[in-house]
Each structure stands twice: as structure tokens, then as C-alpha cells.
Amino acid sequence: MLEQQQQQQQELAIGERALFDRLRSGPPGFRFRNWAGTFQSQPRWYLAPETEQDIVGIIHAARRTKLGVKAVGSGHSPSDIACTDSVMLNMDKMRRVLAHDAEACTLTVEAGIRLHDLHRELERRGMALSSVGRISDQSIGGAIATATHGTGIAFGDLSSAITGLVLVDGTGARRECSAQSNPDLFDAARCSLGALGIVTRVTVQCEPAFMLRAVQTPTTLDAVLDDLDGVVRSAEHVRIWWFPHTNSAVVWRASRTPADTPKQSPESLVRDRLYGFHIYQLQLYKARCAPDDIPRLAQEHFARRFDRRLEWVDDGYRVFNFDCLFPQYVNEWAVPLELAAPVLRQLRSWVDAQQQEKHGARVHFPVEVRFVRECSVWLSPAYKRTICHVGIIMYRPYHAPVPYKRYWRAFEDIMRAHQGRPHWAKAHTMTYRDLVDAYPRLSDFSGLREACDPDGIFVNDYIRRHITPPDPARGRPKL
Template sequence: MRAAAAAGLRVTALGSGHSFNGIGRPEDVALALHRHAELVGVDGDGLVTVQAGMPLHRLNAELSARGWALTDLGDVDRQTVAGALSTGTHGTGARFGGLATQLRALELVLADGTVLRCSPGEQPDVFSAARIGLGALGVLSTVTLQAVPAFALRAEEGPARLPDLLDAFDEVVTATDHVEFYWFPQTDRCLTKRNTRVPLEQAAPLGRARAFWDDEVLANVGFAAVVAAGRRVPALVPQLARFSAGALGARTYTDVAHRVFVSRRRVRFREMEYAVPREAAPEVLAELRRVVDAGPERVPFPVEVRVAAADDVPLSTASGRDTAYVAVHVPARSEPGRYFAAFEAIAGAAGGRPHWGKLHGLDAAALAGRYPRLGEFTALRERLDPAGVFANAHLDRVLGRTSDDRRRRAPAGPARSAGAVAP
């Protein structure tokens, strides 16, 4: 870090490359942490310290082997711990926050090589902001997370109708511990997932044949065929969506928590996700349905809906408010075009905040109106990294440039539209 800063180079710490936008795209120095990825230790209170390059799927396995678990997870586990924290990764659950709310301490390597140890009792202002730091404050070296005793989830999955879910949205998403649903555009059909926390000894997983059929054949191979057919013949997409919704039928099973939280995703896509106030979600979804039904686009991917509790992290999408997440997708080689632009406008009208690791078209000025504590974060960044060593073109756009960086570099270019953001 000292050598890079002295040479006037920008440094980007690499995670797993899971983000859909340019937040992790290096310009000068790419700092790979894949060999800085060991479990440091787990104490008797479940405080787990891990080197920041460890991927979540390895951390889940390490914790499970020791009788511990993370209290909530997203549905993808390929990210590094540092990358997941830095971009605000979250799961679902009206009483639960994102991964950053489980953080208890961290080590941050600054641009001058200083190692800053942070916790609620040590450098509390840095700790507060760095829980979701976008890679803009320094390089996360180690993190300490609060684990809980290992538990199982009883998963109940089945069909539903969108109007019914919207009419009783608050009751639906608070009915049990972790609720999400997937709406298939051009239809009113949805697939719901309700996961209830139960003791580990109640685990009764699906048989291997049923799990392979559901999760590999139908959810991946079959869905890939549906997406491919829809791209070749867009007029078939509504019928294909109804087929997909019906093919994934009802099922109930109980398994170790991380095996239920995480889904295998083998069909590539591009994604935009906005966090809106939970009470605004029904109208956002209803308006999105009206726009999709009236427009020319045929959307082969379902819309994902999740919820989270309010938290106190400055750059959290759930900062200060109970939140619903709405995520839209298109195939990986498709242009999101008017569909993403329309959704971004709908979510923006509700005060929506974009996920930091996914596609969006907002710049620093627009984001300041969505994140009330953005100025607090950028002031801390100015103090820790005035030369913008940890910046790149994407961070220039969403945070603006630091003072020393502005003096030595040309002005940033204009923000791209949502439909033109590179993957």
C-alpha cells in the first residue's frame, strides 16, 4: 500500500467478482486476497474472526463444523467476506439485518500502510462507516462476526398469486422468520419461500434424487432452456413464465440453515435491485406490473422480493427504515434497456436506494438524496484517503472525488444511464 500510494497509483482489493457494476474494477493495482483467506478463530461466545478474502461458502462450512452459523445469509455464497460486507449483502427476514449488522470488529489497512483496528469501542466512527465501506476507505484485512449456535430452517415453498401477496404484504413478509417470493412477469403467478428457524435436531432434508431434480434439473437446466427459448421467440415468454411457475411445485423440508438460505444459480443474468420502504413495496410492484404489461419487453426472469429490518449503518440500503428489496433481472447477454430504466424510475419515486453491487444509473448527487448519511461517509473518506488511492471510475461516480484526487486528475465523466451501465 505504501509503495502504491507513493507512486500515485489507485488500488482496488479484489473479491470474487460477483458485483454487476464496476465497483471492484481495478485501474492501476489489483490486490488479490484469495490467499489471505483463513479462519483466525472462534471463541466461546461465537465471535468468529476471519481473514477477509475467505469466501462465504467456506466460512459457512467452517462454522458448521464447529457448531456455529451466521444468523442470516443471502442466497449466493460465492462472495468473499470482504466483498459481501463492502457492498451491503443481505438476506431476507423482517427481524434481521444484512451481513454488516453481524460485524463486531475489523482491521482496515489504510493508504499509508497503517493498520487501523476498529470496533464499537475503538475507532467507533470508522467502524460504523466501514461496515459497508464500498472498498473506499481502505483494505479490509480481518473481520470479526457474531455467530449464533447452529440451527436448521424449515422451508415451505409453494405457489401464490401476486394480487393476494400485495393485498396482505405486511402480513405475508412477517408471518415467519425469513420470507421471500418470486413474481413471474406477464403473469400473476409467484413462488413463495417461507423459512422458519428450528432446532438443528429437527433437520429432515430432501432426498438426494428430489433435491437434484428440483434444484438442478428444474431450477437450472430447465430454466436455462426456458430463458433460451424466450430469447429466440419473445412472444413465448408469457407462456414459458406460466410453465416455469407451475413446474416449481410445493415442497417442505428442513435442513442446516446455510443449505436452505443459499440457492444454486447457474443461469447467468444481469441484475438491478432497489431497497424501498417496506410499506411502499406493494405499490412499487403493482406499478412495475402495469409498466411490464403495457410495454413491449418480454421478461423471462422472475422479480425477487425480500425484506430486512432497519439498521444504523450509514451506507446500508436499510439504514433507518424497515426495507423491502425488489430485484429485476435480464439474461447475461441482454441489454436491460427500458425495463431497468422504468424500474429505476418507479423505485426512485418511492425513495429507493440501489444495491451497491448491482446495476444502477445514479451519481453522487442523486445518491445524497437517498442516503441521508452519505455526507458523513464521504467526510470520513476524505480524512482517511484524501488522495483517492482506493477510488476507481465507479466510485468517482457514486461518491465523487476526494480533494487531493480532484487536484491531480481530470474531471469525471457524466453518469451513465441505467440501461448503459457495464456489467
């Protein structure tokens, strides 16, 4: 293996080697780990390009010497989607603002910019993203590569907010696309899983900066499911948490409020962090040896942090984001909106049945339910259907395993039976064959991928498993 590596390294021409040395990033032997520490890889080269020209040079060199290339944003995907043992591109130096169109309310930025920085740049120009997910640590390039979403029945995911982009494909060619120019590439590249090329710049559709008033109220799952349609439409942005092993739920509703509304904070962040991060984490850690305590902990967790009305007012992006506490196992799928209630009922029945079993599964965290408007992005879970995202989470201690796979399997079975589409950032067991049924444009995407990347330099294990047509010798991916 080492010999092979040295041989390939020697094959870099002098100019290519100089380019790689100039762009070297991170310490020698750098090991990439995703945010949750669930996947890792050791890239042979970890490079931080500064310009599009650098990326073109890297791709020509990689293609000639048969190296693979993967961009990485902030490494927040809870799967191996960004992993490579070949060339990893740290996009942190490509984070500049390139153009502002006040009339169209768009901003063009380099793809490495983190959402936190993007919010600040937008704020300075009186603009904001219309819908944001739980965190803003991601790069915009990484976020759109996996169709990252927030919630709101009238709001699309981040990929659908892109009005134009530029990528460098696997031949080193620079390709520009928008709804008017190269529309197929545009609809594919807005959620590309990093398989079509390195996205260097994107234009983001924004709206004038806004304040949100959010109100969080405790309720029951029964009440939510009895009128899910009403709940979903009861505010601009609605998120539901259901606490497994209980009938307790929380509905978070947020809508735009006049700019002069005084800002209001819901509670002591210090207390929340102290309980949420340290005490609750310790309780879950202890529950590894006493899993039957978990249903009681779920009830206590709800009572301590969620069983009261909370209200807050702030800039939109600050209200969308919240503290995701500590590393977790996560899985998330989307189903058509009209199937959301049956899916949640079935999931509850399964959890209840497990609770009756002596060694049945015990669930640590609330199930998160969000809504996204349909769009035309080929690989968005919201392609041509308005969807309900259902996310499941389990605690992940740093140094000890917890059993989560039975829960994952049951969840996936339920989602598959209800036309589910997995969230691309998360680890799932769908093969190309299943995905072709779930994502009607997957085979078109796959064809375009071959055209953009004839030598497969962007193909890593994840792309091979899920996006390239099947190798009969390969079985179902493992959780």
C-alpha cells in the same frame, strides 16, 4: 500508454518490485471478469497478499508511485465496483480463522475467507450466520463491502453482523474499529465499497448453529399484496418471487426448527438443474428471436418448477442458499417496507402495459422480494429503515445481447419515486447528487473517505461516479 506504464513500473523501488514479484498471482496478462461476465478490466499488477504487512507494503509502494489499488473477493458483484487497471489484490490467501469467542458467539477471520468456508468453520464451533443471501461464494470482505443481505424482517444484512474490523487505509496505516473504538469509522467501514481501505480482518456476530424448515407455496401476487405485512411476518425469513406477465407468485418461508428434526430435501436436484439450467436456458435463448413467447415461458416455468408446495429441512446456511443458474443481468433496490406494495403494483402495471405493446419489454425472470431489518451502517440500504429489497433479473446469453435497458429504466424510475436506495454491488444510474438524498450519511462517508485515502488510491471509476462529489462535466452514468 505503454510508455507511461513502463515509466511507472520503473519507478517501483527495488524492494517494492521484489514484493510485487513475490506476491504476483494469476497468469501474465490476467484479465478480471466479474461472475456474470458483464464487466472486466486488466490490472497491471494482480497480487495475492498473504499478510497485513504485505498489504501495508503494497499500499506504500502504490501511493509513492501513484498506482491505484483494489481488493477483489470472488468477483461476484454485477457492476464494475471491483474493476481496476492498476493493482488488484486477490484476497484468497487471507482466509484464516484468527479468534473464536464462544461466550460472545463471535468469530474473527481474515477478510478473504469465502462464506462457504466460513460456514464450515462456524459449524465446527457450533455457530452459524443468522441470515445469508442466495449464494455463499462471496468473500466476507466483499460481501460486507456492498451490504450483502438475505431476508428476514428481524434480521440485518451481513454488514450489520460485523462487530469489529481492521483495515489498512490509503496511507498504509492500520486502523481498528468497533462500536466502542472509532465508531464513525466502524459505521462507515462495515459497508465501504472498498473505498476506505483494504479490510484485513473482521469479527462476525453469529448465533448457535440452527436448522431451518423451509416451506415454499404457490400463490398469487394479489394475495401477497393484499396482506403483505402479514406475509412478511409469517415466518422468520420470508422471500417472495413474482412471475412477471402473470399473477403467479411463490412465498418461501423459513423458520428455525429443533436440531433433531430429520433433514429433508425437496426434490431431485439433478432434475431441477437439468430443467433449470439447460432446458430453460435453451428456451430463453430461442426466445431472443421470438420475444412474444416469453410470457408463455414465464407461465410454464412457474408451472414446472414452482406450482406445488415444497418443504425442506437442513442446516440454516444450506437452506438459505439456492442455485442461481446461469449468468444474468440484475438490478436491485431497497424501498421502505411500507412502500413495497405500491412499488410492486406499479411494476406490475408497467409490465402489463408493455405486454400490450407490439415491441414492448418482455421479462425473463421472477422479481425477487426480500426484507431486511434497519441498522446503523452508514451506507447500508437498511440504514435507519426496515426495508424491502426488490430485485429484477434478465437472462444474459453468453454471446448475444438481450434488450433489458428499457425494463431497467422503468424499474429505476419507480424505485426513485419511492425513496429507493440501490444495492451497491449492482450497476445503477444514481449519481452522487441522487445518492446524497437517498443515503443521508453519504457526505459524511465521502469526507471520511478523503481522510482515509487522501491520494485516492482506492478510487476507481465506480467510486468516482457514485461516491466522490460531482464533477459538473460528467453526466448521468449509463446502464
